[in-house]
Amino acid sequence: MLEIPDVIKGILILICVFIPLEKLLVLHKQNLLREGWLTDLCYYFSGYFIGKGTTQILIVFALLSQGSIPILSSFVSQQPLSLQVVVSILIGDLSFYFAHRLLHTVPWLWQFHAIHHSSTHIDWLATVRVHPFEQIFTKACQMIPLYWLGFSAEALAIYAIFSSVIAFFVHANIRIQFPVLKWLIATPEFHHWHHDRDPKISNTNFAVQLPIIDYIFGTWYMPQGEIPTKYGSKLNIQNNYFNHLIYPFKSIRNRFKVKIHTTRE
Ligand SMILES: [Zn+2]
Numbered sequence: 001m002l003e004i005p006d007v008i009k010g011i012l013i014l015i016c017v018f019i020p021l022e023k024l025l026v027l028h029k030q031n032l033l034r035e036g037w038l039t040d041l042c043y044y045f046s047g048y049f050i051g052k053g054t055t056q057i058l059i060v061f062a063l064l065s066q067g068s069i070p071i072l073s074s075f076v077s078q079q080p081l082s083l084q085v086v087v088s089i090l091i092g093d094l095s096f097y098f099a100h101r102l103l104h105t106v107p108w109l110w111q112f113h114a115i116h117h118s119s120t121h122i123d124w125l126a127t128v129r130v131h132p133f134e135q136i137f138t139k140a141c142q143m144i145p146l147y148w149l150g151f152s153a154e155a156l157a158i159y160a161i162f163s164s165v166i167a168f169f170v171h172a173n174i175r176i177q178f179p180v181l182k183w184l185i186a187t188p189e190f191h192h193w194h195h196d197r198d199p200k201i202s203n204t205n206f207a208v209q210l211p212i213i214d215y216i217f218g219t220w221y222m223p224q225g226e227i228p229t230k231y232g233s234k235l236n237i238q239n240n241y242f243n244h245l246i247y248p249f250k251s252i253r254n255r256f257k258v259k260i261h262t263t264r265e
């Protein structure tokens with residue numbers, strides 16, 4: 001019998017879960033095939049394989065670099081699975097938080113991250129709009145500390161599933177309120193503000209799983225009873241997958257040219 005590849009199974013599951021959910025609990029009314037859907041579909045397929053390849057390379061790197069401390073890693077791997085999962089989420093999201101802040105503050109890194117912020121419609125499919133460089137960068141920042149600390153393969157597998165599920169959930173175009181849970185776990189209400197068109201607002205809510213991290217570092221933003229009305233960024237990035245891929249390199253080269261030009265004057 002013909003086996004359905006995992007990449008196809010994945011998109012079918014996402015379609016079956018999120019399309020009815022977004023219909024039922026819609027936050028912003030928009031067409032199913034909204035602007036940029038085809039571009040984002042290209043990201044889904046390319047990102048799937050880039051993600052798999054990156055994981056394998058990072059595991060080899062972690063093994064070869066021997067960054068782990070044997071006593072610490074044997075202590076970590078002997079802890080109960082549930083504790084390992086909770087601590088891996090905490091360390092993984094803390095690493096992501098700082099990597100994400102760097103993406104917003106270092107000008108050349110922002111050129112790559114600007115692609116994720118170029119979506120003018122935020123929904124489950126917008127999750128995957130991440131430049132391959134950023135995908136590799138953030139994955140390395142999140143996973144290398146976890147590999148070095150020696151979390152078990154089961155704990156890391158659960159962490160990977162949890163990370164994917166929450167990433168799609170926080171982008172979903174759904175209006176749902178979690179009075180207590182919103183403090184513990186990231187929700188669409190939390191992450192949608194990070195995609196606000198106003199840079200003062202989008203420079204908040206950098207964590208992607210644990211809002212408490214933003215609260216501790218003073219970057220938490222979730223005004224009661226309000227929702228973002230305009231998503232995207234002021235950059236004029238054309239909605240085309242290949243244009244997205246070269247955009248950061250083009251803009252870094254242009255900035256570099258301007259710099260040389262002004263220093264010569
Ligand atoms: Zn961001």
Ligand SMILES: [Zn+2]
Nearest residue numbers: 116171191195
């Ligand atoms: Zn996002």
